[in-house]
Amino acid sequence: MTIAQQTAPADPLLIFDDVVVSFAAGTGMISRLRGLSTQFNAVDHVTLNVARGEILGVVGESGSGKTTICKAALGLHPIARGAVSLEGAPLDLSSGAMQMVFQDPLSSLNPRQTVAKALSIPLRLHGHAGKKDIDAAIDALLVDVGLGSQFRNRFPHELSGGQLQRAAIARALATQPRVLFADEAVSKLDVSVRAQILNLLKRLRDKHDLTIIFVTHDLHVARFLCDRIAIMYFGKLLEVGPTRDVYADPNHPYTQELLGTLDKERKTEVSTRDIFNPLTDDTRACRYLGRCPHALDICAKQHPSQRQTGPAHRTACYLFPEDEP
């Protein structure tokens, strides 16, 4: 079985176990006086296993929690409940085993550091290069991302968008990470450069057996790049499965609606009914209830658990029978 055919990989590298990330809302004085302060879960009880060397696409709208779950894994947001573990051990955030590449490379690089400087700091801090071999290590990283050593002494403002994103990827690779989180890493790039970076990510995965968690809202890009797709909606993981299966046979009504937008001929009618409001709506109910054409009575009472809906395909929806114990 290839990686893409497994849902719960036999040897998962990264495990999200019932992860909850909470944000406070209504923390202003008036809200507090009126007793409107409340918490909502930006990531709500998400369990997900990621296999070694796979590219997992996390797809969802803004506010779905797709960025938050990555930041939580990297220690950038506190985890309220549950845990994230790497190779069976709790996370050691200082190990550099997980790295992130952001949407806007210009703001993620220090404008006063040359590319070589930006790469040398993590290389030295993590002991991957000493004084003698640091130059060779920097050149190797630059070649790896398709830049070449002529870019060593350039400052960020001297690089174009695609070159900047390559430099940001090189810096992320400097700590020799197992897992690379890429948050909308191509969405700000020009169209003719996007293909270059997407091909680069695939190459790097193959070369370094890198695991990539690719956050995107671009359904075409997700299909091209990812082995598996996880669909998120208002903090809930609604569906996860091999990319081919999810695109060919989307199970969750939300996934069906979302992927329907790819259909140029059919002109799917998109529902304009009110979307879930995490502050006013009942958070016990299914998040998709208000827009779902198949809503049942039980959907308003409790958010559905994950069910097996294909050989490697799991969906959180009452339209499918619960797993047998």
Next chain:
Amino acid sequence: MSEPLLDVKNLNVKFQLSSGDLPVSSDVSFTLEHGKVLGLIGESGSGKTVTSKAILRLLPSVGTAEADHIRFKGRDITALTAHEFDKLRGTDLAMIFQDPVGSFNPVKTIGWHFRAAGRVHPEGHGDIVGDAAEALRKVDIADPKTALGKYPHQLSGGMLQRCLIALVMFSRPSLIVADEPTTNLDNLVERQIIDLFDKLRKDIDASFIFITHDMTIAEQISDSIIVMYAGQIVEQGSAEALMQDPRHPYTQGLVKTARELEGNVETLTEISGEVGTGVWPQDRCRFAPRCPLHEAACDHAIALHDVEGHGEVRCIKAERKEPAI
């Protein structure tokens, strides 16, 4: 066919910087018929936004525009005084920006914006509230009365973009320039907005200039397409001819990548290099450094010329049969 709605001839835009004049778009000529949609495609910095802002006289203070003529409904609008132009813009000529939040006054309600638009409209609005509610209903806002009382921050991005579109439609303009109106929105909302444009263009018989960097969207919505590269038009023609049989190597690369992302490939076709920034050469093909067909003859200024059945192409090899990329 009678006179086109918009006829732009040799529009040149320059930015006056301390380091000298920087030409940002050169020799842009096109026409737009009544009730048609023109897709304007290009990367950031290609001059697509600047071109449309020059037509609407919305350039920043460092920008100057010169043109042989810009005829709108047969009248040369370059000759209008600032006062005369103000009466045209916002009523008969309108623009929808990428970020709807910046288009609304944050301390005023949605209804206030409709009242303000109603006041300046030359024909006037008898029943502003009724007409505003009707406009909001047309963009699928279920409860227009409530929406009119809301402040911009109380609405989601998609709702606000629909309110902005309703506000523009409310003024019944003949020409609407929409600058990446769906780029910041989620897939489902993007689909709604695209469907909405399609519907409204029939309803109010408006013409659109639709600026985007997304080939797939441009193909769906446009009657004709202009592709810009480094401040010049490199290809223009009917949407069908341009997408089915693109003749400029740059357009070929864009169309090929878009098709590959829609289909199923292992590796995407790349256009090597990047457009770069700064002053583009005036006396040779600006795409030459990235072009696989580049030869000595390309190191001269290349004119946009008619290609039988394909509109206009800025390439000396536009007549060849095999695609370059």
